[in-house]
Amino acid sequence: MKRFMLVQHSYSEFLGMIEKQLESRNIGFQYQRPFLGNDLTTSASQHDALWLLGGAYPANDELACPWLPQERQLIANFRRMQRPIVGIGFGALLLVGSVGGEITDEPYFNTYWTTCHATEAGRDDPLAKAVDGKRMLVMINGDASLPAGLEPLVVDDNGHWLAVRPDDNSYAMLFRPEVKPGMIEDMMMEDNRPLPDNIGDILAQAREHWTEGQKTAAEISYALVSALDLMTERHKMPVFSLNVVEKS
Numbered sequence: 001m002k003r004f005m006l007v008q009h010s011y012s013e014f015l016g017m018i019e020k021q022l023e024s025r026n027i028g029f030q031y032q033r034p035f036l037g038n039d040l041t042t043s044a045s046q047h048d049a050l051w052l053l054g055g056a057y058p059a060n061d062e063l064a065c066p067w068l069p070q071e072r073q074l075i076a077n078f079r080r081m082q083r084p085i086v087g088i089g090f091g092a093l094l095l096v097g098s099v100g101g102e103i104t105d106e107p108y109f110n111t112y113w114t115t116c117h118a119t120e121a122g123r124d125d126p127l128a129k130a131v132d133g134k135r136m137l138v139m140i141n142g143d144a145s146l147p148a149g150l151e152p153l154v155v156d157d158n159g160h161w162l163a164v165r166p167d168d169n170s171y172a173m174l175f176r177p178e179v180k181p182g183m184i185e186d187m188m189m190e191d192n193r194p195l196p197d198n199i200g201d202i203l204a205q206a207r208e209h210w211t212e213g214q215k216t217a218a219e220i221s222y223a224l225v226s227a228l229d230l231m232t233e234r235h236k237m238p239v240f241s242l243n244v245v246e247k248s
Contacts, residue, residue, distance in 0.1 A: 003028045004047060008033045008035070010187075012183050035055075072094070109195075114156040115157055125153045131216065137176045153165060
């Protein structure tokens with residue numbers, strides 16, 4: 001059975017609408033929740049893919065996110081083993097940072113609805129084709145500049161990058177296909193969570209786009225599964241190594 005590792009960075013931000021898409025393909029997943037104070041494993045050997053989810057703070061804020069050094073090492077290990085990585089929101093910034101992008105904490109609240117536009121670089125890309133012309137939510141804190149040579153596959157209405165493919169085994173997406181209206185409601189209920197002033201409007205539009213959002217999430221899931229070959233089970237190292245000793 002395929003098994004994915006999911007790194008969750010806040011109470012409210014899990015895989016949401018994409019969970020059932022994975023479950024329908026007989027893909028299991030294991031959440032890692034370093035924001036609860038748990039150690040984050042840096043091993044890539046027991047999982048077929050890595051998903052880096054959204055978060056409540058900028059992706060360079062080690063005071064609010066003290067596990068970031070471990071997460072950067074985890075990303076490096078998955079990349080070294082050539083196993084797929086999908087970064088969403090906060091996770092997308094970390095993934096871009098891992099290939100030389102510069103992560104910033106401005107604008108602190110980077111939350112808006114926009115139309116996705118496939119670029120020339122994304123013309124034949126499955127993910128870019130799945131979101132082209134679709135209305136999507138962008139919800140991050142801070143931003144990241146792309147390193148030289150990394151062309152965006154998808155941009156927003158203002159030409160800012162929304163999706164890139166750092167290598168053949170990974171995608172970074174600033175738009176949030178997994179977010180359900182209930183998740184935004186939970187974010188609003190989180191103690192001491194920083195929220196943008198327009199969060200009420202963001203929630204209203206999420207409700208308005210709910211039906212279409214479910215269809216888009218399914219299309220994005222299919223694109224990621226096919227582009228990253230996520231149905232392939234990678235060889236996993238044994239948890240225990242048994243040495244048989246023959247008696248003479």
